[in-house]
Amino acid sequence: MATAGAQSEPQVQDRYGRSAAGLKVPKHPTWCPGCGNYAIWGAIKLGLEGTKYPKEKTVICYDVGCSGNMADFNAYYGFHSLHGRALPAAVGTKLANHELKILVVIGDGGCYGEGGTHFLNLMRGNHDICILVHDNHRYSLTTGQMSPTTDKGIKTKSTPEGSIEEPMNPMAIAISNHATFIAREFAGNIPKLGSRITEGLNHVGFSLIDVLQPCPVFNPAQSYDWYREHMIQLEDEGHDPSDRLKAWKQATRSDKLPIGLFVKEEKPAYHQQVSELATGPLVNKNIASVDLASLVKDFQ
């Protein structure tokens, strides 16, 4: 819609011609041509719309990286955190107001590297946040160094002779470490990723969606076609998301890249187990008048 004075809206429509709301923003994407972020961006909009949740009650916490740069392109309340710290920022936001739905937009570097300890520990608490990891197996914003998910032996700017480390397996870790919604999807399938994001946002608890994202500039070998050749769909394998052991076997396969929902388990979320939050969100607590009388008697 081109009205006088307004900037034209970028053309992000899915293959069914559905346009996403929340696109009317003053800034336009700065990603490279062919970047998987365009597709994920579109899927996020579909995913957020799919929840039918009030827009002002939805918060996106962004990490630092190419993915986090979409903070400027979504007309939602946003928190563009420090590198690796989007998870604790999201958890703090959620604990302060558990009526908010929270999506975390983060990269493989931020989630599995810089913020690895938050990833490991916050999933144990089943904090009710949905984490979308833009997993392109590189640090791309800093021009292409290895990341925690880079395969062993890959030459990058920081590993000119090939990386020595084995890649992290975030699916297997999450399966072993109490995450309650664990999925992997492909950036090249916007409708499927979009509906998975809706499911993740609607799941009450820690939901992890690892998105295989091509980076044509710094990781051209793992292209859209490469992924399509290597992926298999968990649905086609008859996988049951209530079976963690089978999910772990799928996650640790070396022959193929399984895509889909690995695990889904209903368990109380962190904020549901904090007795102080039983009466409503923390931000609604009235502090206009605080009486310390019952506490003070211990000091007399």
Place this chain on the structure above:
Amino acid sequence: MANELNWKVAGFAGEGIMTTGLLFSKTCARHGMSIFDYTEYPSLIRGGHNTYQVYANTSGAFAQRKMVDVLVALNRNSLSFHKDELSSDSLVIYDQDDDKVDINDYALPCQVFNLPMVKLAIDSGGQRLMANNVILGASVYFFGMSLDILLTVITAVFQDKGESVVKLNAGAALAGYEYAKAHAKPIMQIDKGPFEQYLTATGNEAISLGALAGGLQFYAAYPMTPSSSILHYLSATAKQTNIVVKHAEDEISAINMACGASFAGARAMVGTSGGGFCYMTEGLGLAGIAELPLVVFEGMRPGPALGMPTWTAQGDLGFILNASQDEFPRFVLTPGDAQEAFELTRIALELAEKYQTLVMLVSDKYLSESRLTFKLESTVFKNKRQAFNGNPQPDESGFFPRYLESENGVSPRTIPGTAGGTYIANSYEHDKYGLAAEEGSIRLEQMDKRFRKFDAMRSEVPRQYEEREAGAEVTLVSFGSTKGVIRAARTLLKKDGIPTNTLNLSWIWPFPKDQVKDIIGNGRPIVVEGNKQGQLARLIAQETGMMINDYIRRYDGRPFYAEDIASEVKKLV
């Protein structure tokens, strides 16, 4: 009648020394005395040498005193480690039967009293640990204090554990009192004081109460001495106060969670010590640039790195003033006693919200873990929510201009959940909507807007604690916890005919430069501080241009003693 006493219990960690000390302290408080309790312990759970010292005074206790009236020695080390704190007037209480010591080996300069504490505890129907109550009974006798008051304290402390527990503890206390009475005379008769309506709390407890009074809603921390007791207190009382306390996986998480909670509209605070504060520094800048209200408590201990975990220091001042990338306006508050710890923490939460920025609240092991007397005029505290826009209108961009320029630099913020208030809280430099911006003009606009707040912040700084005396040539200048010990030192100096002035800074940033210039400009300042390089002296020189030539510094992990300050001042004048 005597108006002050100094009592110390020493022994192995794990023997209940902290509880015994606390009960004796409460007994003194209920005699209307003002209290200063000081503890020493190593970074161990069991076996190290622990002490708990209660200095009580009917006209005001400001610091621990060196020379003890009664030393309760629970093991052999206790008999040899504290010899230089004993005078000919002191009394040492020990248990000959339990430890089989030859007391003459220790050549103590004072009288001793053999109290069969373990035997009396067991004979009165209790267990070995009840010996602590025997000690309390005997101690109360020797100071000529009221046994009834001690029994009231024991009842109050143990009543939650049931009547039989109260009875056992009270029985042991009575046995101690009667045994002492049958074998010796009191060493003094303590008068009652006027402080009965006062409270006694550790610095950290006062900080916790102050935070709650200031409307604290979210506290996140990772344990680190000497800040952990705030985490413990706020967790233990959370069911009553309905705040959320989160023990995070590390300090980085703690501060980022607090930033998230603040973004969502909760009054948020974190607490740590120097090492954890190092981890938090990136988050300080986040609060600064995103203009998120945040209170960060830092309890100092000697460093660098792990340093000496359970000892005291004031060596992080320079770091705290500057910690973060680049620059943003912050408050740095350094309370000097329990009263200020309470008040300044309450105010810190208010200031953070009012100016949408970082407030550093700085203590040290000495203040955080010592117990002091303070007063609350009322238990009810009012809080006004400030600098919010509850009915925002987005402009044509679809976003709300949350960082719009304003006269004093504060722009009303919105919180998620409020329709029309959409903006980005951004760790990157940003425009008025919070959208990332690298244009020089926007950078200048936002940086200058943030620093415009600093002028208003400066106007918040009240008159600092100051005392003058006629004919004084020197002014003792300090910050934070050194306040009380300087008050005590001035009393000693006055007795020796040396009048002094004093200035203690509890609002150290924005630096009250006019006050400092005014107060020390005409006299001779002696800066007393707990670090090696004179960080306060350097700050004074930086802010006022006045060079400090005379100073007293301590950095061995021990607190200043009034006696030592007095003798150092005598050398300087």
